[in-house]
Amino acid sequence: MKPRIFVTRAIFPDVLDRLRTHFDVLDNQEDTPLASDEFVRRMAGRQGVLSNTSDRIDAAIIAQLPELKAVCNMAVGYNNLDVPALTAAGIVATNTPDILTESTADFGWALLMATARRVTESEHWLRAGKWSKWSYDLFLGADVHGRTLGILGMGRIGQAIARRAAGFGMTILYHNRSRLDAAIEQQLGARYVSKAELLQQADHLMLVLPYSAESHHAIGAAELAQMKPTATLVNLARGGIVDDAALAAALRERKIFAAGLDVFEGEPQVHPDLLTVPNIVLTPHIASATEATRRGMANLAADNLIAALGLGPHAGKPPT
């Protein structure tokens, strides 16, 4: 008998078909995030799950799923999973690193450029029919080339963002839980600084650190107050790292120049104050959303499930 799995959200149909060759698959055809009790109901008697960042799988849920053996998240971030509780229960937990690094870094740059150069704000203005003449001071933005890029969180994505900054002739500063090897710092042309120094010196600050209890509201009113009034802030990482209400206030009071956010605390809800400030670019958690990358993530999560449940050509390969 095939092992039984649940796919919590819609994925590429061909990847779902591939999973069906290995597993008895239940998929969530409504493609809506599920409340915990509904998730547990659909998971009953299933050994594996292909999950998503909106599926919270914690100790209380794990306790109700004695047959569960593998949780394979289709995301690099796994703050939706209680990893210690999964490990204690002997359940394999996997994510999809590497495959999304470059597309996510590309999008970080798209957000940074759009934020600094007021791309969406000026487009909305134009679409509203307000453009009647050229003016020397129309939508003056902040330069990116030659400025100082601050990166908070220097993992794979942070490093990919830093590599791109070389083409813009930027000074690169970073802060991370642990300092990179000197050889990598040299390759990237990046200098390690304290968080305070990063906040004070960055012309453009990019957040790419994982979400955890320690990084909750790592950027709040006190941190925003340390930034330059001309600085921009981009959050590519997770909502909850930024205190959205404090950010909206800082933008309104021009304590910083502008912000670009791809992630929000409590998404898909967006703090209403963020919707009322003009100097912000808002996108719906799409940093990894290219056809090739999302397909790669889905296939990697599927391979991880196949390996974790010991089946097919991927059996015996350690999951990611």
Ligand code: DGY
């Ligand atoms: C991730 O992979 O963690 C991205 O945020 C997409 O969900």
